[in-house]
Amino acid sequence: MALTLVIGNKNYSSWSFRPWIAMTTAGIAFTEELIPLYEPGSKERILAHSPAGKVPVLIDGDMRVWESLAILEHLAERFPAAQLWPADPVARAHARAIAAEMHAGFVALRRHCPMSFWRPAKPRELTAEAAADVVRIDAMWSECRARFGGGGPFLFGRFSAADAMYAPIVQRLQAYAIEVGAASRAYIEAMTVLPAWQQWRAAALKESWVLPHCEVDWPEVTRAA
Amino acid sequence: MALTLVFGNKNYSSWSFRPWIAMTTAGIPFTEELIPLFGPGSRERILAHSPAGKVPILLDGEARVWESLAILEHLAERFPAAGLWPSDPKARAHARAVAAEMHAGFVPLRNHCPMNFWRPVMRRDLPADVAANVERIDAMWSDCRARFGRDGPFLFGRFSAADAMYAPVVSRFHTYDVDVSSAARAYMDAMMALPAWAQWKAAALKEEWVLAEDEPDWPTVHRVPEATGAAPQ
Numbered sequence: 001m002a003l004t005l006v007i008g009n010k011n012y013s014s015w016s017f018r019p020w021i022a023m024t025t026a027g028i029a030f031t032e033e034l035i036p037l038y039e040p041g042s043k044e045r046i047l048a049h050s051p052a053g054k055v056p057v058l059i060d061g062d063m064r065v066w067e068s069l070a071i072l073e074h075l076a077e078r079f080p081a082a083q084l085w086p087a088d089p090v091a092r093a094h095a096r097a098i099a100a101e102m103h104a105g106f107v108a109l110r111r112h113c114p115m116s117f118w119r120p121a122k123p124r125e126l127t128a129e130a131a132a133d134v135v136r137i138d139a140m141w142s143e144c145r146a147r148f149g150g151g152g153p154f155l156f157g158r159f160s161a162a163d164a165m166y167a168p169i170v171q172r173l174q175a176y177a178i179e180v181g182a183a184s185r186a187y188i189e190a191m192t193v194l195p196a197w198q199q200w201r202a203a204a205l206k207e208s209w210v211l212p213h214c215e216v217d218w219p220e221v222t223r224a225a
Numbered sequence: 226m227a228l229t230l231v232f233g234n235k236n237y238s239s240w241s242f243r244p245w246i247a248m249t250t251a252g253i254p255f256t257e258e259l260i261p262l263f264g265p266g267s268r269e270r271i272l273a274h275s276p277a278g279k280v281p282i283l284l285d286g287e288a289r290v291w292e293s294l295a296i297l298e299h300l301a302e303r304f305p306a307a308g309l310w311p312s313d314p315k316a317r318a319h320a321r322a323v324a325a326e327m328h329a330g331f332v333p334l335r336n337h338c339p340m341n342f343w344r345p346v347m348r349r350d351l352p353a354d355v356a357a358n359v360e361r362i363d364a365m366w367s368d369c370r371a372r373f374g375r376d377g378p379f380l381f382g383r384f385s386a387a388d389a390m391y392a393p394v395v396s397r398f399h400t401y402d403v404d405v406s407s408a409a410r411a412y413m414d415a416m417m418a419l420p421a422w423a424q425w426k427a428a429a430l431k432e433e434w435v436l437a438e439d440e441p442d443w444p445t446v447h448r449v450p451e452a453t454g455a456a457p458q
Contacts, residue, residue: 050322051361051364051365051368052322052326052361052365060318062315063314063315063318063319064319064322065318065319065321065322066322066325066326067321067322067325067326067329068325069294069325069328069329070318070321070322070324070325070326073298073321073325074318074321077317089288090286090287090288092302093285093288093289093290093295093299094288094289094290096290096292096295096298096299097275097277097289097290097291097292097295099295100291100292100293100294100295100298100328101277101291101292101295103292103294103325103328103329104292104294104328104329136276136277139276140276140277143276
């Protein structure tokens with residue numbers, strides 16, 4: 001049964017980016033249905049797929065799975081060969097913990113630095129809360145790389161669901177030119193050269209829907225050439 | 226290898242309640258380590274177990290798992306016989322979605338109606354964003370009960386990790402006398418009749434650590450009579 005992933009704007013929808021980059025990188029085939037957010041009729045189109053009223057939504061046969069983390073768990077179970085979680089039990093437990101920490105947390109950083117692919121990299125002064133989020137994420141990434149990253153350039157070596165959960169943070173750290181340690185910088189580099197990253201970004205740059213509440217320089221909208 | 230669950234005050238720590246009620250109801254043995262929150266040294270004691278600085282934390286041999294949802298996924302995988310997720314794939318996908326929706330959401334409800342077992346049942350006015358949370362949760366619970374709840378009184382029939390995730394919301398709805406549908410009320414009654422529920426509540430009522438930010442009637446602290454009578458040593 002073919003899969004369909006319902007997503008929002010590629011420039012802005014950080015939650016949508018997570019399952020999309022995971023499925024694309026893991027080679028799980030799917031059809032994309034993009035619903036531009038906050039347009040007339042957007043809410044109704046999303047509600048037709050899920051009563052939670054949020055993107056992303058994965059349509060898998062007669063199943064409707066919403067929430068990025070639940071979609072990733074569902075895919076990990078449905079496509080074991082894709083190895084979306086690390087094979088080692090201790091690494092897997094750690095990966096699930098940081099994925100869940102992302103799912104519920106870092107609200108200050110997310111609010112202050114919305115994901116935006118077309119914004120040229122430019123520093124933004126961080127609030128104390130957003131700066132504390134960055135410190136925690138930098139420490140977490142460095143620890144993952146040191147303890148579990150032997151087999152590759154990602155948090156647990158090979159690309160995993162944990163990387164998918166943090167992909168929007170990687171983008172934010174880049175877009176707002178936020179300083180992090182050397183291990184985190186190398187990790188950001190590995191994520192942004194993924195073919196799936198490039199593909200999503202290219203599509204994001206072509207979008208024309210502008211959301212003022214996601215543009216930190218509003219009413220100015222700075223777009224990369 | 227024995228498991229240890231590190232958690233916060235039973236009266237207030239809603240995140241701690243989730244894995245505790247799941248493990249206790251599923252019969253997974255563990256040792257308790259309770260760290261009273263916001264006390265002198267609390268933060269350091271938590272950080273010694275997990276760099277995220279939050280409870281609950283499951284210590285499982287070499288593995289340290291934090292975040293209630295991650296702990297539940299870890300336990301479901303480690304103890305398949307406990308049946309923490311529904312066995313039907315479609316029900317399981319739905320259960321994971323509602324569990325994740327809880328993990329990241331319903332912030333207005335959580336802020337406005339802190340979990341508080343010793344507060345007597347008293348109605349509280351709900352702002353619009355909180356009322357919207359209640360409406361969504363009621364619709365979700367009713368949908369789960371109607372579609373997946375045939376084999377028992379819980380969201381997916383048998384007790385599951387999804388029930389554990391919503392246990393603190395059940396407590397909030399009860400404490401703040403929130404109006405819900407009859408399906409939601411029947412579900413709440415089933416949850417509150419669990420032996421594990423009674424056990425956690427009894428321990429919560431004996432605690433004496435008061436946290437001002439979790440007392441909605443502050444500076445008044447309302448406690449049910451049994452609790453006032455039970456002098457903690």
